Amino acid sequence: MAAQAVLRSSARARLLSGAFCAQRGGPALWQHHQNQRAFSNGKILVEMDEATGVAVMKMKSPPVNSLNLDFLTEFSISLEKLEIDRSCRGLILTSAVSKIFSAGLDITEMSGKSNEHYAAFWRAVQEMWLKLYGSNMVTIAAINGSSPAGGCLMALCCDYRIMADNPKFAIGLNETQLGIVAPFWFKDTMINTIGNRATELSLQLGQMYPAPEALKFGLVDKLVPEDKVQSAAAAAMSQWLSVPDHARQLTKSMMRKPAIDRLVKQREADINNFVSFISKDSIQKSLQIYMDRLKQKK
Numbered sequence: 001m002a003a004q005a006v007l008r009s010s011a012r013a014r015l016l017s018g019a020f021c022a023q024r025g026g027p028a029l030w031q032h033h034q035n036q037r038a039f040s041n042g043k044i045l046v047e048m049d050e051a052t053g054v055a056v057m058k059m060k061s062p063p064v065n066s067l068n069l070d071f072l073t074e075f076s077i078s079l080e081k082l083e084i085d086r087s088c089r090g091l092i093l094t095s096a097v098s099k100i101f102s103a104g105l106d107i108t109e110m111s112g113k114s115n116e117h118y119a120a121f122w123r124a125v126q127e128m129w130l131k132l133y134g135s136n137m138v139t140i141a142a143i144n145g146s147s148p149a150g151g152c153l154m155a156l157c158c159d160y161r162i163m164a165d166n167p168k169f170a171i172g173l174n175e176t177q178l179g180i181v182a183p184f185w186f187k188d189t190m191i192n193t194i195g196n197r198a199t200e201l202s203l204q205l206g207q208m209y210p211a212p213e214a215l216k217f218g219l220v221d222k223l224v225p226e227d228k229v230q231s232a233a234a235a236a237m238s239q240w241l242s243v244p245d246h247a248r249q250l251t252k253s254m255m256r257k258p259a260i261d262r263l264v265k266q267r268e269a270d271i272n273n274f275v276s277f278i279s280k281d282s283i284q285k286s287l288q289i290y291m292d293r294l295k296q297k298k
């Protein structure tokens with residue numbers, strides 16, 4: 001895919017240079033065990049079944065798998081590593097943290113930091129989206145917990161979503177509830193999944209949907225009991241992998257390329273937009289109030 005080609009160069013350069021690995025105290029090499037391979041960079045664990053060509057990526061950044069700069073960098077590098085591995089055809093994205101898929105973007109990365117930091121953070125968010133939404137692999141989200149905002153975006157980037165059937169787990173793009181605005185590419189991803197009107201309702205209200213409502217709304221494709229999420233994802237994966245790769249990949253590209261190209265074309269403008277928006281005093285105040293409320297609810 002065009003966007004993949006653009007993106008691959010920078011992440012691969014970092015991957016091959018080992019800069020990221022050195023920073024983490026050593027290269028994230030595959031460990032082999034029978035038919036299984038695994039690597040971990042700290043916040044992400046990847047286990048690959050060589051017999052099926054399916055990798056399971058587990059987010060393991062407690063307490064809530066929030067997407068900070070380190071996490072996003074590890075995520076993109078891990079994904080790139082799988083993308084260039086020809087034996088890997090499918091990816092199941094899930095969480096190793098109980099009851100949480102991902103709490104979305106780390107709000108502390110968007111509060112009280114320099115403009116340079118906001119720009120680097122937003123570039124990493126864009127990169128995560130470009131890589132996951134544009135992946136050539138079959139991607140299935142095994143949503144085993146709550147998944148607000150950026151966590152919902154990650155799930156929406158996948159080709160298929162299976163969620164634990166627990167009304168305590170909710171998913172949605174709730175940005176307006178924080179006093180912030182989902183950028184156009186979050187919106188495009190949601191429109192491509194549930195359509196324009198449902199997206200407008202959902203985004204304006206900053207709605208979080210408990211699992212049963214998320215299914216009705218089309219935000220997720222299937223609900224299964226909590227302890228069956230991984231096995232259901234594996235079963236769905238084998239169905240998806242029965243389709244010839246080249247035909248499925250070209251079809252995926254046809255559906256997603258317009259949205260991907262749109263961000264690729266205005267990447268720098270989107271970063272500048274984010275920095276000027278997030279650094280406003282009024283927005284910083286809104287985020288502070290939201291964080292205070294989160295802490296007070298205990």
Ligand SMILES: CCCCC/C=C\C/C=C\C=C\CC(=O)SCCNC(=O)CCNC(=O)[C@H](O)C(C)(C)COP(=O)(O)OP(=O)(O)OC[C@H]1O[C@@H](n2cnc3c(N)ncnc32)[C@H](O)[C@@H]1OP(=O)(O)O
Nearest residue numbers: 063066103104105106107108146148149150181183277294
């Ligand atoms: C017009 C121009 C527009 C341009 C574009 C501009 C801007 C776009 C900007 C941004 C887009 C952002 C998308 C996002 O992802 S924003 C993040 C939204 N996330 C949330 O709202 C999640 C909030 N969290 C929760 O709802 C709950 O924590 C959760 C359901 C995930 C888990 O609940 P639980 O009860 O288990 O755990 P808690 O006690 O609430 O949390 C534990 C601990 O973690 C902290 N925390 C939770 N979420 C976050 C987070 N997203 N970032 C940072 N920290 C988080 C929480 O505060 C607790 O900390 P502590 O009290 O233990 O220290």
